[in-house]
Amino acid sequence: MSQTNKSLEALFKPFKSEKLTLANRTVMAPMTRGFSPEGIPGEDVADYYRRRAENGVGLIVTEGTGINHPASVSGARIPLFHGDASLDGWKQVVKDVHQAGGKIVPQLWHVGMTRKKGELPNADALPVGPSGLSLSGEKVTEPMTESEVMAMVEAYAQAAADAKRLGFDGIELHGAHGYLIDQFFWGNTNKRTDRYGGDLVGRTQFAVEVIEACRREVGPDFPIIFRFSQWKMNDFKAKLAETPDELHRFLQPIVEAGVDIFHCSTRRFWEAEFEGSDLNLAGWTKKLTGKPVISVGSVGLDGEFTSFEGANTASLDGLIEKLENEEFDMVAIGRSLLMDPEWVRKVREGRLNDLLPFNKEALQKLY
Structure with missing residues (x-):
């Protein structure tokens, strides 16, 4: 990677909101790993997250963790977020990350109708969704x-x-990519005519109730991050909102329900969300809601993640420019951090030529 000409100062300014203070603007993006046998994260998982904290990641968002429902995840090695054994595992993760000076939130997840019949860990549990429809309808x-x-x-x-x-x-609530909460958002998968269906605003009702219930449990001062996307795993061109006005109408009930920070998932952070503006999804979300936002999408790499093939390192100049313009507040790094726990430290120290390209073999190991 060629040496950047821009100062990296914007990436390493402290972040402070009403409920969350971070040492810098870097976030570890949530990435499913599948290294938790029987849904229990062990010492290797704790070490994996601790290494990122030791190397200066501002905020770690864990991989998706299954809430207490028999069909919440697909796979016997996906971590769960219920039951004494799994929660004890996560308690150790938190302890290790905090001892290393980091901060961490779990991503709470239900895969909904993306789960296939017969999948582990509960082969008899049927997939569930708003209308019982797969992503293809x-x-x-x-x-x-x-x-x-x-x-x-x-x-x-x-x-x-x-x-x-x-x-x-x-906490981070996973409301993106065609999983359960997003299946309520999307007209293709939500055909309900009760209070959980209807138009774009009506289809936010499930998410609203989830957020309100979480807020009731955690109190007013505990940060709630909400991740959403336009695209789905089976349709990269899908859009919940075709215009800024539609996006505003979609986001407003979620804001009012009590979200503190939006994590706006795109495949390439540099792409404009709507015609006539250079703002990406995070930029528009911040403009429309006034809430802090996390941007994400192929940061530091030249290939998008959905192929999970290899990718070379790429300049950070465009990212830094958007941060300097305050289009978004934080930046989530995915595959680069998957491959290299020292990524943030290397960038902070200006060792850009030491950054590692992404190799898909990283998916098979906890670096």
């Missing part, structure tokens, strides 16, 4: 009943309460 199961939806809200709330009890620095 095919009927797989029956729609969730209202009582099932309300029970799911409480499962998120319990996870939030556990996160606070374990000493985490906040």
Whole structure:
């Protein structure tokens, strides 16, 4: 990677909001790893996160962790966020990260209808979603009943309460990429006619109730981060909002429910979200809501993550320029940090030529 000409100062300014203070603007993006047998994160997982904290990551967002529902995750090695053994594992993760001077939030997750019938860890549990439809619109199961939806809200709330009890620095709710919360947002997967369906605003009701229930459990001062995206795993061109006005109408109920920070997931951070403006999704979200935002998407690399092929390092100039312009407040780094726990330290020390390209073999190991 060629040496950048821009000062990196903007990336290493402290961040301070009403509920969260960070040493710098770097965030470890949540990335599913699958190294937690029976859903229990062990010492190797704790060490993995600790190494990022030791090397100066401002905020760690854990990989997606399954809330207390039998169909919350796909795979027996995906970490859970319920049960004594799994929670004890996460307690050790928090302890290690804090001892290394870092801050960490769990990403609370339910995969919804992306889960296939028969998948572990609970092969008998059917996938659930607002209308029982896969991301491609095919009927797989029956729609969730209202009582099932309300029970799911409480499962998120319990996870939030556990996160606070374990000493985490906040929570992130995964509302992106076509997983459960996003399936309620998206018209292709939500055909409900009750209070959880309807138009773009009506389809935010499930998320609103999840956020409000989490806030009830954690109190007014505990940070709630909300991750959302336009794109889905099966449709990179999908959009919940076609215009800034639609995005504003979509975001407003979520803001009012109690979100503190938005994590705006895009595949390439430099791409404009709407015609007529250079702002990306995070930039528009900050402009429309006034809330702090995290941007993400192929930071420091020249290839987008969805292929998970190799990628070479790339200049940080464009990223720094957007940070200097205060288009967003924090930057989530994914594959670069997956490969290299020292990425933040190297950037801070100006050792840009020491940054490592991404190798897909990193997916098979906890560096």
